[in-house]
Every structure is written in C-alpha cells, then in structure tokens.
Amino acid sequence: MSVRLLYLILIRVFGWPVLLGRSQSSKDVEIMVLRHEVAVLRRQAEAGLG
Template sequence: MSARLLHLIFVRVRNRLVLLGRSSASKDLELLVLRHEVGDGTSVPPGRLVALL
C-alpha cells in the first residue's frame, strides 16, 4: 500500500473516533453553523455570486 493511502485511512479512522467522542451538543452546534453557512450562500443573488468568483 502506498503511504498516501495509509495516511488517508488513518485520517478517516481518527476523524470517526473523534466524532464518536464528541457530545451531542457540539454536534448540534456544528450542524447549526454549517446550515447558516449554506443559508448565506443561497441568499446571494445569482449575478453577485459570479462577480465574487
């Protein structure tokens, strides 16, 4: 196996373990922040979004 694949597997397993150890409140807060970020992106008029890119 290549080092890159082993690194990817390690990172994914570590992230899963961290996620299992987190409290429900912190997971809820993260979802709230992500929804807010998505909401901000959809409220931008289509022409303005192209101008920002």
C-alpha cells in the same frame, strides 16, 4: 493521485473517534453552523444570478 486518496482515507479514519467522543450538544452546534453557512451561500448564489 494515490497519495491524495490515502490522505483522505486517513482523515476519515482518524476523524471517526473524534466524532464519536463528542457530546450531542457540540454536534448540534456544528449542524446549526453548517446550516447557516449553506443559507449564506445560497443567498450569495441567488444574488449573483439575479
């Protein structure tokens, strides 16, 4: 379990400089894609419950 925790911490630490170096438009595009994915997953969940 400690190896997994170390891995997750390292991913976060190395992810910050990448995130900070990206332009605002690329961040906006990523947000739009993630919102679309959430909408698709919600529709799938609703269809499964219906």
